[in-house]
Amino acid sequence: MPKSSKTTESITLRGFTPYKEKKGEExxxxxxxxxxxxxxxxxxxxxxxxxxxxxxxxxxxxxxxxxxxxxxxxxxxxxxxxxxxxxxxxxxxxxxxxxxxxxxxDYGYCDTCGVEIGIRRLEARPTATQCIDCKTLDEIKEKQIGG
The missing domain is CATH 1.20.120.910 (DksA, coiled-coil domain)
Known part of the structure; x- marks a missing residue:
């Protein structure tokens, strides 16, 4: 992913309220x-x-x-x-x-490994398709190949 699109994807919405998870919620x-x-x-x-x-x-x-x-x-x-x-x-x-x-x-699960991406990560980047671990690995690989 080009660096310029990363800044565009970061969101700040008017009236945004974080989701309040309930105990034991699926x-x-x-x-x-x-x-x-x-x-x-x-x-x-x-x-x-x-x-x-x-x-x-x-x-x-x-x-x-x-x-x-x-x-x-x-x-x-x-x-x-x-x-x-x-x-x-x-x-x-x-x-x-x-x-x-x-x-x-199919929303909220990592395309690479299938684990839950997580509510907070999705709130920060609602279009995320990978968990933080898989995304970090992809970025490291990208730097090694492209850098």
Whole structure:
């Protein structure tokens, strides 16, 4: 995974309330799935609102500056915004895929080893598909191969 997408995936949602687990509660029960459905939907909505704001901003701010330096600055700003929106577009697809995992009862378990990913890790990164141990091993392997 490219480094730039890691920062985009970290979430901070308005009105987020951590899930309060009950003693003896079964992992990924209906209440937990509802919690993550809501979290993912809120995240997706916020990302989509940001896309709308970008389009409006670019329409409003688009100007044909006579000065080449001003024009270049604006083009660079728009380019950065579009790259960010492209990462967010990919993230929206990942959120949709994650919501499908919830519907298929496959959410919350590591793709690599099958263990529970854990409520707190999923709250920090709701699209996580690996437990922290497998993800750490993958990152170490990635550094050894790519670095």
């Amino acid at each position: 992992y990924m029960n209906e209440a937990q799935k509802d919690h993550f459905r809501g979290l993912l939907q809120t995240w997706k909505t916020e990302l989509m609102e940001e896309v709308d704001r970008t389009v409006s901003h670019m329409k409003d701010e688009a100007a044909n500056f006579p000065d080449p330096a001003d024009r270049a600055s604006q083009e660079e700003e728009f380019s950065l915004e579009l790259r960010t929106r492209d990462r967010e577009r990919k993230l929206i697809k990942k959120i949709d895929k994650t919501m499908q995992l919830i519907e298929d009862d």
